[in-house]
Amino acid sequence: MANNILDKISGAISIGIAGHVRPDGDCVGSCMAMFLYLGKRYPEAKIDVYLEMVPEVFHYIKGIDSVHTSYETDKQYDVFIALDCGDLERLGDAGTLYVNAKHTINIDHHISNTKFADVNYVLPDASSTCETLYTIFEQEEIDKHIAAALYTGIVHDTGVFKHSNTSAQTMKIAGDLLSHDIPFSKIIDESFYQKTYVQNQLLGRCLTESILVLDGKCIVSTISQKTMEFYGARPKDIDGIIDQLRVTKGVEVALLLHETGTQQYKVSMRSNNQVDVSKIAVYYGGGGHVKAAGVTMQGTAYDVINNITKMIYQQLQELS
Ligand SMILES: [Mn+2]
Known part of the structure; x- marks a missing residue:
């Protein structure tokens, strides 16, 4: 089955490739791996990646400079490939190009995938779209550059082989990719762990100013608009701080309050075990998953913390 997925491509003069909106490591890695792979297999085809x-x-990914970030929507491709997209909507502005194409292919790993193409290849047990692609590509065509792109996607979607989607198969594939002599330490550090100086300063402040409540079961930190302005930080710069708070020993729930307006806070919540933070987020009009959720709330930081910790306390009481 896997080997036929790309059959429609042979003979195609023009091929379009796109991933989802707000591209992450797996999206970028899979789009670039496909771009590089098809470039080798079908040198006569005109291939665009969006x-x-x-x-x-x-x-560091080869060919990254040739990515198109604007869309000529009147173009018609012989084949258009959607990668790492659960549904057509996730393609964003590339959706028009996709719909206009003569043939469509959808390769993904989301269990919720709506199979919206002529040819669909979805592996819900795969850690990432990059892992899925590895099962399609001809082994002898995988070179150092393709391997680096695939490895990037696997590393990002597994949180560096840590999340529960990491399987024995994932590790075997990653191991095989290493045999292509890719700079794996550099890939992991530069694309995943590296922070800017400002990001580290904000992280440091949040950790220093954090407080433990509920007998050490809950850790809370707050970032004011003033602090953000002081560091010249963008909202993206506080990504990941909540995860560092969460791994504090003894903590069950971590809360990060980001002041986004007068008496308005964007609250991120993470739980380690039993507490369902999505219940709390939903109660206040937000959403998310059992262990990771968010909500925007009005009031002073004190009010917000009080209201949320009360609900965490209730859940902890019910569980004990
Ligand atoms: Mn993915």
């Missing part, structure tokens, strides 16, 4: 934007951290 992404809404390209995060700077993926600069």
Whole structure:
């Protein structure tokens, strides 16, 4: 089955490739791996890859400079390939190009995938779209550059082989990719762990100013608009701080309050075990998953913390 997925491509003069809006590592990695692979297999074809934007951290991927970030919507491709997209909507502005194409292919790993193409290849047990692609590509065509792109996607979607989607198969594939002599330490550090100086300063402040409540079961930190302005920080710069708060020993729930207006806070919540933070987020009009949720709330920081910790306390009481 896997080997036929790309059959429609042979003979295609023009091929379009796109991933989802707000591209992450797996999206960028899979689009670039496909771009490089098809470029080798079908040198006569004109291949375009589209992404809404390209995060700077993926600069090391070969061909990244040829990504199109604007869309000529009147173009018609012989084949258009959607990668790492659960549904057509996720393609964003590339959706028009996709719909206009003569043939469509959808390759993904989301269990919720709506199979919206002529040819669909979805592996819900795969860690990432990059892992899925590995099962399609001809082994002898995988070179160092394709391997680096695939490895990037696997690393990002597994949180560096940590999340529960990491399987024995994932590790085997990652191991095989290493045999292509890719700079794996550099890929992991530069695209995943590296922070800017400002990001580290904000992280440091949040950790220093954090407080423990509920007998050490809950950790809370707050970032004011003033602090954000002081560091010249963008909202993106506080990504990941909540995860560092969460791994504090003894903590069950971590809360990060980001002041986004007068008496308005964007609250991120993470739970380690039993507490369902999505219940709390939904109660206040937000949403998310059992262990990761968010909500925007009005009031002073004190009010917000009080209201949320009360609900965490209730859940902890019910569980004990
Ligand atoms: Mn993915």
